[in-house]
Amino acid sequence: MKLALGPILYYWERETTFNFYDEIAASPVDTVYLGETVCSRRHTLRTEDWIEVADKLAAAGKEVILSSQALIESESDLKTLRRIVDNGKFMVEANDMGAVHRLSAARLPFVSGPHINTYNPQTLSLLAELGAKRWVMPVEMSRVALGHMLRDRPSNLETEVFAYGRLPLAFSARCFTARHHNLPKDDCQFRCMDYVNGLTLKTREGQPFLALNGTQTQSASVYNLIGELDAMRETGVDVVRVSPQAFFTAKILRLFREVMDNRLPAQTANQQMTKLMPDQACDGYWHGRPGIEQSYLQASSAENAA
Amino acid sequence: MSPKASLELVCPAGNLPALKVAVDNGADCVYMGFKDNTNARAFAGLNFDQASAREGVRYAHARGTKVLLALNTFPQSDTWERWQAAVDNAVELGIDAVILADPGLMRYAAKNYPNLRLHLSVQGSATNYEAINFYHEHFGIQRAVIPRVLSLAQVEQVVKNTPVEIELFGFGGLCVMVEGRCALSSYATGESPNTCGVCSPAKAVRWEQTPTGLESRLNGILLDRYGKDENAGYPTLCKGRFEVNNETYYAIEEPTSLNTLEMLPEMIAMGIAAIKIEGRQRSPAYVEQVTKVWRSAIDSAKRAPDSYAVNPAWMAQLNKVAEGQQNTLGAYHRPWK
Numbered sequence: 001m002k003l004a005l006g007p008i009l010y011y012w013e014r015e016t017t018f019n020f021y022d023e024i025a026a027s028p029v030d031t032v033y034l035g036e037t038v039c040s041r042r043h044t045l046r047t048e049d050w051i052e053v054a055d056k057l058a059a060a061g062k063e064v065i066l067s068s069q070a071l072i073e074s075e076s077d078l079k080t081l082r083r084i085v086d087n088g089k090f091m092v093e094a095n096d097m098g099a100v101h102r103l104s105a106a107r108l109p110f111v112s113g114p115h116i117n118t119y120n121p122q123t124l125s126l127l128a129e130l131g132a133k134r135w136v137m138p139v140e141m142s143r144v145a146l147g148h149m150l151r152d153r154p155s156n157l158e159t160e161v162f163a164y165g166r167l168p169l170a171f172s173a174r175c176f177t178a179r180h181h182n183l184p185k186d187d188c189q190f191r192c193m194d195y196v197n198g199l200t201l202k203t204r205e206g207q208p209f210l211a212l213n214g215t216q217t218q219s220a221s222v223y224n225l226i227g228e229l230d231a232m233r234e235t236g237v238d239v240v241r242v243s244p245q246a247f248f249t250a251k252i253l254r255l256f257r258e259v260m261d262n263r264l265p266a267q268t269a270n271q272q273m274t275k276l277m278p279d280q281a282c283d284g285y286w287h288g289r290p291g292i293e294q295s296y297l298q299a300s301s302a303e304n305a306a
Numbered sequence: 307m308s309p310k311a312s313l314e315l316v317c318p319a320g321n322l323p324a325l326k327v328a329v330d331n332g333a334d335c336v337y338m339g340f341k342d343n344t345n346a347r348a349f350a351g352l353n354f355d356q357a358s359a360r361e362g363v364r365y366a367h368a369r370g371t372k373v374l375l376a377l378n379t380f381p382q383s384d385t386w387e388r389w390q391a392a393v394d395n396a397v398e399l400g401i402d403a404v405i406l407a408d409p410g411l412m413r414y415a416a417k418n419y420p421n422l423r424l425h426l427s428v429q430g431s432a433t434n435y436e437a438i439n440f441y442h443e444h445f446g447i448q449r450a451v452i453p454r455v456l457s458l459a460q461v462e463q464v465v466k467n468t469p470v471e472i473e474l475f476g477f478g479g480l481c482v483m484v485e486g487r488c489a490l491s492s493y494a495t496g497e498s499p500n501t502c503g504v505c506s507p508a509k510a511v512r513w514e515q516t517p518t519g520l521e522s523r524l525n526g527i528l529l530d531r532y533g534k535d536e537n538a539g540y541p542t543l544c545k546g547r548f549e550v551n552n553e554t555y556y557a558i559e560e561p562t563s564l565n566t567l568e569m570l571p572e573m574i575a576m577g578i579a580a581i582k583i584e585g586r587q588r589s590p591a592y593v594e595q596v597t598k599v600w601r602s603a604i605d606s607a608k609r610a611p612d613s614y615a616v617n618p619a620w621m622a623q624l625n626k627v628a629e630g631q632q633n634t635l636g637a638y639h640r641p642w643k
Contacts, residue, residue, distance in 0.1 A: 071484055072434045073460050081436070097409075098436030101443075117431070117486060117500060119380035122410025140489045140498060148383030170488040173455035173637045176558060180550050185643040201557050202549040203528040209548065210490070212557070217483070219493055284496070290525055291493035 001233055003256055004031035004160060006243040007067040007093075009168060009213060011192045014044040020244070021053050025060035027250045028257040031239065032057050033093055035067040035084065037113075039175070039214045040077050041188065047083045054090055067093040070115040071171045071215065091133070104130040114139060114162055115171075121149055128154035134239065136160040139167050139223070142288035143235055150236040158238040164226065164252060165243025166198060166211050166278070167219040167291060176212040188214075196246035197278040208279055209292075219291060221282035226273065227266045227296040228286055229259055248276040270297055313574050313581065315604055316374065316473065317597045320352045320586040325362045327594040329371045332601030336366055337374040337405065339586065344392045345376040346429055347586040348503030356395075363399050372402040376586075378427035379503040380408045390414055397422055405451070406430070407486055409441075416445040425473070426450040429499065431486035435467035442470050449473055449579060453484045458569060458638045462576045471579035476566045477596060477624065478584025480636050482544050482559040490543050495525045506543045513538075522546070563628035564636045567600075567621070570607040571614045592627045599623050 005024060008017065024032060034050050034057075036042050045053070054064040066084050069077060084092055085102045094100045095113040103110040112118060112127045112135040119138065127135060137146055139162050150159060177199055178188035192199075198211030200220050208220035225232070225240075232240065240260070242253055255273060258264035274281070284293030317333035319325035328336045339345030341353040354362060366373045375396045381389035389408070393415045396404050404422060406412045407429035415422055428451040432438045441447045449471040452461060465472050483490070485499070492498035495510040510525040520532045522541035529546030532538045539545070544558040564584070566573070573581065581604070583596050599620045607614045625633070636642055 070487070071455070072437070073456055075463055078434060078436060096434070096437055097430075097432060097440045098434045101436045101440035115487060117380055117408070119408065119500065120383050120386055120410050122381075122386065122413065123408060124410075126409055126413055138489075138500075140492045140501060145382060151383070167489075167493065169493050170483040170490050172483045173457075174482055174559075174643045180553075180557065184641055186640065199550060204531055204547060204549060204554060205528050206549070207527065209527060212550065217490065217558070285492070288496070290496040291489070292527075 001260055002030040002239045004239050004241045005029050006241045007033045007035050007037045008244045009038055010196055011042045017045060023250050025057055027253045029253050031063040033065045033067045037067045037070050037095055038216045065091045065093050065111055068095050068099040070095040072096045072098050109133045121152055125154050128157045134158035134160055140285050143231060143286050144288055147235050159236060160239035160241055161232060161237050163240045164224050167223045168216055169219055170217040172215050175214050177214050220279050221292060222277045222279055224281040225283055225286055226259055226269050245278055251276055313604060315600055316580050316582045318583055318586040318593060322358045322362055323590040324593040326365055327590050328597050329366050329369050331594055331597040333371055333597050335372040335374055337376055339376045340392055343379055343503040344389050346378050346499050346503045349587055352587060359399055374403045374405055375401045376405045378405050378407040378429045380500050381411060412445045423448055428453050429486040431484050435464045438468045438470050454481055455484050455637045457640045465577050473580040473582055474578055475564060475584060476581035477564060480562060480564040494527050494543060511541055562634045565624060565633040566635060566638055567603055567616045569638060570603055571611040574607055595623055595627050
């Protein structure tokens with residue numbers, strides 16, 4: 001199995017982002033997804049900057065994939081999409097059917113991202129015929145359902161699973177971070193930059209429930225399938241995705257790598273991770289349960305690093 | 307006939323009585339679902355079995371009203387046959403169009419029933435013309451229902467760049483998230499619109515009177531707590547009150563209804579093909595009231611778009627049945643975002 005790093009879902013300072021990828025270039029990750037997938041107003045890195053980062057990572061031996069935005073609304077969003085599709089060097093992760101349309105029309109191979117609703121083998125075959133070389137399972141899919149999907153999977157189609165990070169659960173046109181600050185989206189003052197791991201939303205009795213990340217809503221808990229790597233291998237998973245967080249991402253990647261290479265027991269890695277996560281763990285979706293539930297080792301929660 | 311003259315009113319039919327009042331009060335189309343999880347309102351006591359579907363189609367067609375069938379959830383590997391059979395059944399019943407979200411199912415329908423009219427469901431999450439044109443080129447869809455996230459200017463951009471008819475939500479419950487791209491419900495309960503055709507399912511809801519007020523919980527998660535003087539609505543996950551940075555408020559959305567009556571002339575002028583009324587889960591009384599008002603409004607806007615004004619009596623009637631007794635223009639009006 002290969003280890004991948006998903007796109008940064010948060011809005012970080014330009015320098016922070018460059019430094020982050022310098023560290024990633026030296027980390028034991030095989031594949032890196034790059035680009036802004038959440039909000040078109042975020043602009044510390046433009047498409048050219050992302051391609052510059054991509055070149056550096058490729059030079060460091062990483063497979064680089066450019067991720068397209070999940071919610072494409074305006075003509076300017078479509079322009080950005082076309083620039084990404086026509087980059088001429090790197091494969092693209094499609095996160096909207098508009099992207100699938102452009103990529104398949106150009107006869108380019110692509111990754112079908114986690115935001116393309118792929119729930120049955122018929123849809124999976126269709127995507128493969130259109131040029132998908134890899135698909136990322138929807139986050140709410142269980143191991144059992146994935147097994148059914150892969151019974152007759154198209155040849156030359158890799159399967160990737162979102163295996164670590166706050167889960168991207170929903171997209172809206174509304175910015176919930178701006179709303180929290182009573183700002184209109186068009187004058188949001190980029191307040192999401194203050195919340196490098198998202199802004200935690202709690203219930204009225206203090207239970208961390210969701211994380212607001214601009215127009216994206218995430219789980220507050222951190223999805224963590226480090227204990228399920230053997231099960232993933234048995235089910236036919238080819239690529240394991242870690243989603244970036246503001247701190248300790250390289251350490252998380254190393255722990256995944258060591259467990260995948262059988263150099264560290266999953267339990268030990270899991271133990272070490274509790275101190276590295278922005279919130280407690282969850283793994284319900286993988287077991288066909290509500291996503292918020294946690295069954296593996298009932299890991300104790302770490303204090304919110306933010 | 308120019309598209310401007312052909313704006314259709316599409317009304318919800320959760321059961322046969324609702325279908326009949328929608329037809330009797332001027333719906334151009336009614337939309338319904340079968341009694342299972344092949345549609346996004348898979349609620350107990352709702353929807354149509356074979357006999358009521360047959361009677362519904364007969365009743366509507368006899369009065370010149372079209373019947374659309376929502377098959378807009380995503381079939382899973384082990385239950386694929388149910389969705390496939392539902393498409394076969396729609397053809398057999400003489401349904402005028404099926405409303406689909408899953409690309410695999412769309413391919414099945416297009417291949418096996420080339421004459422069956424296909425609509426892209428709002429659950430298909432198509433928010434730009436490239437996505438809509440994908441479904442048009444591959445499966446020949448003739449209409450797309452747009453998620454409730456675009457501004458009216460963005461909708462116009464879509465209309466100008468696709469041969470596909472565009473249907474917009476005009477009234478009813480408001481999804482804040484892009485439809486088809488929201489797993490909040492399964493995160494809390496294990497069941498989502500995509501996989502099970504439900505959001506915040508009733509079986510996961512618990513109401514409890516406590517010393518601090520009436521509490522609503524979804525699978526144990528506290529969604530809201532109501533004081534004595536507050537109205538407690540259905541506990542939809544995104545419409546609860548939560549704490550963010552020690553401030554308690556409707557962090558995602560207030561309990562509110564979408565109402566776009568005032569935008570009708572603009573929608574007609576930009577060539578929108580149909581206006582959809584949400585609410586298959588609502589009563590026949592709701593369907594009757596809303597259909598009546600929207601029929602009058604559409605007729606009035608078509609007759610004299612320049613002098614069109616929202617009749618206060620229409621608003622009064624709609625407010626009586628609106629969710630949360632509040633109205634919003636939603637994302638069509640940019641400042642909402």
